[in-house]
Amino acid sequence: MGMHARPLSSSFGVEVIDFDPNNITDEVKQATKLLFENHQLVLFRNAGVTEDQHLALVKAIGPISTTDEIMKDGRQFTYISNVHTDGRVPNGELFYHSDHMFLREPLKGISLYSIEAPEHGGETRFLNAAKAYQAMPEDLKKRIDGLSARHVYDYNANRGDQRPDPTKLSDKVDTAIYPLVWHHPESGTPLLYISRLFTTEVIGLPREDSDQLLDDLFAYLDTIGDDYTHKWKSGDLIIWDNLHLQHARNDFPPTERRALRRVPIALGSA
Ligand SMILES: [Fe+2]
Known part of the structure; x- marks a missing residue:
């Protein structure tokens, strides 16, 4: 039996409505892969998956990424957590971003499984970077044509709610340059590839012009609107395309417990 799903937003995302964690057959894996490719985000509410079941489902989409320092000892997942x-x-x-924009090896997808969810806040928001480019006014499209931007992660100074300051970076940074209109390496879809969290400058422009262009692009992104906001409950599982979609996190009281199991997905076939 295949799976049934219903749409989550006007431009991406589906919720699977008849998932059984004890019955992850080849057919279920194939259906999950197709939903991921066609809708870029797949939600399994109250999935209740073990580590092995979670990994089995994610591996249907692609190989587990080991680019993260913490994954290099053979681990297949990490925790996004104030509990572990x-x-x-x-x-x-956390401002909107795609994970690993600051690395040369892009991250195809991410899966989060909620172990503990806060009562208040901590939602994950998603926006569609492909739609953002498609719907962009022609004059803005012309301004970014052929340009590239630098993305930086400063391991000592990065904060989730501040844009990085390229004049104040520590000596422990990762950085990568991508075209502002980057094409998804597998689907070829054009994406607006900038983020408030990681993007520092447009290459080849004077600092003032670069700042102005980035401000205009971020202001434009704000007008696109949040296409889907997920209020986590423990047991929820989401797998999404980290390049096609950007994600952000709402603040939440640090006294609340929040823990998610994160599995990163590399480019390439499963
Ligand atoms: Fe992230």
Whole structure:
């Protein structure tokens, strides 16, 4: 039996409505892969998956990425958590971004499985970077034609709710340059590839012009609107295309417990 799903927003995302974690057959894996490719985000509410079941489902989309330092010892997942001692990005707001924009090896997808969810806040928001480019006014499209931007992650200074300052970087940074209109390496879809969290400058422009262009692009992105906001409940599982979609996190009280199991997905076939 295949799976049934219903749409989550006007331009991307589906919710699977008849998932059984104890019956992850080849057919279910194939259906998940197709939903991911066609809709870019697949939600399984109250999925209740074990680590092995979670990994089996994610591996239907693509190989597990090991680019993260913490994954290099053979681990297949990490925790986004203020509960686990090795949890990463535990608290606070996170501006919109795609993970690993600052690395040369792009990350195809991400899966998060909610172990503990806060009562208040901590929602994940998603926007469609492909739609953002498609719907862009022609004059703005012309301004960015042929340009590239630098993306930076400063391991000592990065904050989730501040844009990075290229004049104040520490000596522990990762950085990569991508075209502002970048094409998804697998689907070929053009994407507006900038983020408030990681993008520092447009290459080849004087600082003032670069700042102005980025401000205009971020202001434009704000007008696109949030296409889908997910209020986590423990047991929820989402797999999404990290390049086609950007994600952000709403702030939440640090006294609340929030823990998610994160599986990163590399480019390439499963
Ligand atoms: Fe992220």
